Amino acid sequence: MNEHVEERMKKLLRQALPPMNSDAGPGRDLWPDVLRRLDVNLAAKSGASFSHGWAWFDGVLAVGIVALVAIFPAAIPMFLYYF
Amino acid sequence: MRNGASYVLNQFRQGDADAYEALFRQHQRAVYGWILRIVRNPATAEELTVETFWRIHRAHSRFEPERGFEGWARRIATRVALDWLRTSRAERELSMEACAEVAAPVEADPAVRAEIRRKTALAFGRLPLKLRIAATLAVIEEQPQKEVAAALGISVVAVKLRVFRALRLLRKDLQEQGITP
Numbered sequence: 001m002n003e004h005v006e007e008r009m010k011k012l013l014r015q016a017l018p019p020m021n022s023d024a025g026p027g028r029d030l031w032p033d034v035l036r037r038l039d040v041n042l043a044a045k046s047g048a049s050f051s052h053g054w055a056w057f058d059g060v061l062a063v064g065i066v067a068l069v070a071i072f073p074a075a076i077p078m079f080l081y082y083f
Numbered sequence: 084m085r086n087g088a089s090y091v092l093n094q095f096r097q098g099d100a101d102a103y104e105a106l107f108r109q110h111q112r113a114v115y116g117w118i119l120r121i122v123r124n125p126a127t128a129e130e131l132t133v134e135t136f137w138r139i140h141r142a143h144s145r146f147e148p149e150r151g152f153e154g155w156a157r158r159i160a161t162r163v164a165l166d167w168l169r170t171s172r173a174e175r176e177l178s179m180e181a182c183a184e185v186a187a188p189v190e191a192d193p194a195v196r197a198e199i200r201r202k203t204a205l206a207f208g209r210l211p212l213k214l215r216i217a218a219t220l221a222v223i224e225e226q227p228q229k230e231v232a233a234a235l236g237i238s239v240v241a242v243k244l245r246v247f248r249a250l251r252l253l254r255k256d257l258q259e260q261g262i263t264p
Contacts, residue, residue, distance in 0.1 A: 001251050005264070009250040010222050012264050016203035017123070019224050022116030026129050030111055031104070033133045038140060 092148035103143070106152055107136055113153065114160050117234070120224040121164040121216060131167055135160045154233055161234040168212055199262055206256040210249055217245035
């Protein structure tokens with residue numbers, strides 16, 4: 001493809017897809033959307049880590065209690081007293 | 084003496100919300116414009132501008148104030164737009180077709196018929212993404228190759244090469260359809 005053809009291709013491309021008018025800027029203020037996005041993501045992140053942490057913690061605690069009760073049945077009254 | 088602009092950049096790096104808003108106010112138009120050039124749809128460009136500033140916020144601690152905000156934001160915006168183009172192929176093809184249909188600029192050469200324009204736009208939409216983006220920014224939008232290279236994270240030579248390959252593939256596609264540009 002020589003330089004002449006290349007220039008013709010560029011011209012054809014610009015005619016098929018003219019440049020966008022990008023100087024106009026967005027049609028509205030996007031700051032509220034950015035704030036909303038930040039809130040949603042921060043909430044999702046903290047929510048996810050909270051539920052994930054508790055699920056893990058609950059599981060370990062339950063296994064621990066079951067193991068303790070199985071090994072030391074005498075501890076049952078103590079648990080009943082505290083719970 | 085403390086420079087106001089560099090103070091804002093340093094504050095932003097440390098996670099200051101006011102500095103973040105100041106940078107958003109200062110750069111949202113440029114970021115939106117850059118994304119619009121790539122995705123060619125105002126509503127999508129608005130949506131992706133929000134996504135870009137979300138990613139900018141997330142990455143604030145990795146920001147290097149001495150390298151400037153504009154180029155960094157443009158690189159992130161480019162990645163956001165590329166991600167969108169990769170995941171919404173059908174929508175993109177539709178918008179290319181719509182562009183070709185409405186793109187009948189007054190200053191266009193009347194010898195180039197609407198059908199050729201439409202086929203050119205569709206053929207352009209079939210090009211590999213990395214070639215298409217380089218050609219969109221460097222040829223259609225006539226952005227400086229240095230800026231295109233920085234935004235895409237490649238060299239100026241690579242931009243030129245991609246543009247050349249894009250035009251060559253486009254020409255081949257059109258020739259296969261019986262159009263000799």
